[in-house]
Amino acid sequence: MRLDSTRDRIEWLSFRGGDDVLNTYEDLFPQSVLPRLCRLVFWTVIAIGAVGLCATVILKLSGR
Numbered sequence: 001m002r003l004d005s006t007r008d009r010i011e012w013l014s015f016r017g018g019d020d021v022l023n024t025y026e027d028l029f030p031q032s033v034l035p036r037l038c039r040l041v042f043w044t045v046i047a048i049g050a051v052g053l054c055a056t057v058i059l060k061l062s063g064r
Helices: 005-014 018-028 034-062
Strands: none
Touching: 018 034
16 A cells, blocks of 8 residues: 555645644744744744834825
């Protein structure tokens, strides 16, 4: 019987959240900055989106 490692990887990724994948990657490669960079980019995008939404609402309410 032959194991299909590609199928196993895809199946593993489909049942995990992004945080689980990053934690596992961090455990396997402790000196890597990739998990921290991914989290930084994610929260930066969230913060910029929130600021943009607030600015849009304020501009609409002020009549500009």
